[in-house]
Structure formats: structure tokens, C-alpha cells
Amino acid sequence: MPFTSAEAWRKARSFHHSRYGDDLLRARRQRVSVCLPARNCAATIGAIVAALVELRERNLIDEVVVIDGDSTDDTVRLAAAAGASVHRESDLIKEAGPVLGKGDAMWRSLSVLDGELICFLDADGEQFSTHYLNGLLGPLIELEQVEFVKAFYRRPFRVGELAIADGGGRVNHLLARPALAIFYPELAGFDQPLAGEIAARRSLLERLPFTTGYGVEIAMLLDIHAEVGLDGMAQVDLDAHSNRHQPLLALSTMAYEILGVLAARLERDGRLSGLDPGPLLGRAAPPRSLERPPMLARR
Numbered sequence: 629m630p631f632t633s634a635e636a637w638r639k640a641r642s643f644h645h646s647r648y649g650d651d652l653l654r655a656r657r658q659r660v661s662v663c664l665p666a667r668n669c670a671a672t673i674g675a676i677v678a679a680l681v682e683l684r685e686r687n688l689i690d691e692v693v694v695i696d697g698d699s700t701d702d703t704v705r706l707a708a709a710a711g712a713s714v715h716r717e718s719d720l721i722k723e724a725g726p727v728l729g730k731g732d733a734m735w736r737s738l739s740v741l742d743g744e745l746i747c748f749l750d751a752d753g754e755q756f757s758t759h760y761l762n763g764l765l766g767p768l769i770e771l772e773q774v775e776f777v778k779a780f781y782r783r784p785f786r787v788g789e790l791a792i793a794d795g796g797g798r799v800n801h802l803l804a805r806p807a808l809a810i811f812y813p814e815l816a817g818f819d820q821p822l823a824g825e826i827a828a829r830r831s832l833l834e835r836l837p838f839t840t841g842y843g844v845e846i847a848m849l850l851d852i853h854a855e856v857g858l859d860g861m862a863q864v865d866l867d868a869h870s871n872r873h874q875p876l877l878a879l880s881t882m883a884y885e886i887l888g889v890l891a892a893r894l895e896r897d898g899r900l901s902g903l904d905p906g907p908l909l910g911r912a913a914p915p916r917s918l919e920r921p922p923m924l925a926r927r
Contacts, residue, residue: 631858638817641862645763653688656769660689661743665733666751667697674706676756681711683758695737715740728918731844735920747827763864764827775832775860776852780819782868803883804846807890818863821849834923841917842882843889850893885917
């Protein structure tokens with residue numbers, strides 16, 4: 629039966645990665661594709677791919693794919709040397725025109741991934757652990773009704789020698805979670821609505837539009853909720869996750885795009901009208917993120 633509150637959902641659909649071991653992945657009946665959208669991730673991509681390829685060799689997953697965003701460093705060479713299949717995002721679905729950010733790369737990746745279960749991971753994660761895969765894929769394998777799993781974790785923040793245990797995820801805590809609590813309270817149980825680590829059934833991803841820029845994660849959360857409801861969604865605690873942080877000033881553009889996605893959904897639902905986006909910090913307002921159509925619509 630449908631969940632009556634975000635808190636009830638959180639208690640029933642929040643899991644810890646330790647719940648899921650290798651035996652569950654080994655017993656799966658569907659192919660698993662792991663995809664890493666990457667751009668200039670030479671410092672981390674080799675170790676991450678090597679760990680995933682080891683899982684592939686143990687038959688715990690089936691495919692490791694890197695979608696490269698025209699990196700100018702050694703990302704492509706290192707990913708391929710470590711054993712991943714590498715595709716340049718600009719070579720995929722060329723008729724769609726220039727690639728417009730991470731969400732666009734994720735959408736295009738569906739044209740080359742062949743798994744029934746698809747897991748997207750960040751390519752710039754430090755101290756990567758394969759328990760990410762067990763955790764994210766576990767609810768999809770264990771619970772037939774779950775179609776989408778999002779990660780949550782602690783985000784340490786480091787500047788030089790200074791380390792703050794939970795100081796990361798600034799846009800998540802200052803914008804995304806408060807906005808969901810106000811405008812979409814049924815989704816307030818998600819601890820990390822902007823987490824880039826997700827797993828989902830391919831059949832679901834192919835039914836979704838993909839927002840092209842920074843807003844892909846929040847758009848996906850809203851669209852999946854509309855498609856399958858809370859009963860089809862889960863989140864998994866992956867403990868800690870460390871990756872590179874953007875300067876504070878750079879986060880304003882990210883926050884603007886995320887807020888724009890929320891505003892567009894509110895407009896579509898008739899809950900907001902007359903929106904006139906203003907300039908951002910003295911600059912012209914960035915254009916609204918383009919949406920790619922559901923992959924099924926292209927067939």
C-alpha cells in the first residue's frame with residue numbers, strides 16, 4: 629500500500645550497504661551495467677575502473693562503461709587501460725547536437741549500455757569502495773517493487789589540511805533538501821537528493837526525460853516519483869563519500885539550475901505562474917536546462 633508520509637517511507641526504504649553481500653549480486657538474474665560519466669578525472673578513474681573490473685571478472689557485474697566528456701587529461705587512456713569500455717559522449721546520438729552536461733551524457737549512455745539494471749557512479753570519487761555497488765544494487769535485486777535506488781552518505785569537506793566531517797554537500801543541504809521539504813514534502817525523506825550515485829531498472833530509465841545539466845538528479849527524483857511513487861524508490865547509506873569540491877562561487881550556477889528545474893516542475897503542475905528568471909550575480913541568467921525525451925520515444 630502507498631506510504632502515508634515521508635517518514636514512514638524513510639523507515640521502510642532506507643537501508644545500509646552492509647545488508648547486501650556478494651552472494652546477492654551473484655544470484656541476480658539480470659545483467660548489470662555500471663556507468664561512469666567522466667570529465668578530466670585522471671586522478672581517480674584508473675583505481676575506480678580497476679575495482680569495478682575485478683567485480684566484472686568475478687561475475688558480480690557484467691559491464692563497466694566510461695562516458696567521457698572530451699577530457700583534456702589522461703582520463704580516456706587510463707580508463708581503457710584499466711579495462712573499461714570507453715565512449716566519448718560527443719560520439720553518441722550525434723543527431724541530438726552538442727552534449728549539454730552530465731544529464732545529457734547519462735541519457736546518451738543508454739544507447740550503449742546493455743544491462744537490465746544500470747548503476748551510475750561518480751568518476752571523481754576518492755577512496756572508492758566496491759560496497760557502493762552492493763548497496764545500490766541490493767534493493768533492486770531483493771525487492772521486486774523497487775525500481776530506483778539513490779545513495780546517501782556523509783560528505784567530508786577538505787580545504788588544504790582542514791577537514792570538516794560533514795561539511796560537504798553544500799547545495800544539497802542549503803537548497804535541495806529545504807526546497808523539497810517545502811514544495812514536495814513527500815520526498816523530504818531523501819537524505820541526499822543530489823547524490824550522483826544511483827541504480828535503476830533500465831525499463832524505468834528509458835521512460836524518463838533527462839534534464840541535461842546540473843539539475844539531472846533533482847529532475848530524475850521528481851519524475852521517478854511521478855512515475856512509480858515512493859513504493860518504487862529506496863535509498864542506501866554508503867557511509868562516507870569524498871570527491872573534489874567546487875569553489876563556493878561556482879556553486880551559484882549549480883544552485884540556479886537546480887532551482888530552475890524545481891520551478892519548471894511547479895509551473896508544469898500549475899503551482900507557479902509568471903516566473904521571470906533574473907540575472908545571477910550580475911550576469912545574465914543561464915538558459916533553462918534542455919530536456920532530452922525518453923529513450924523509448926526515439927524507437
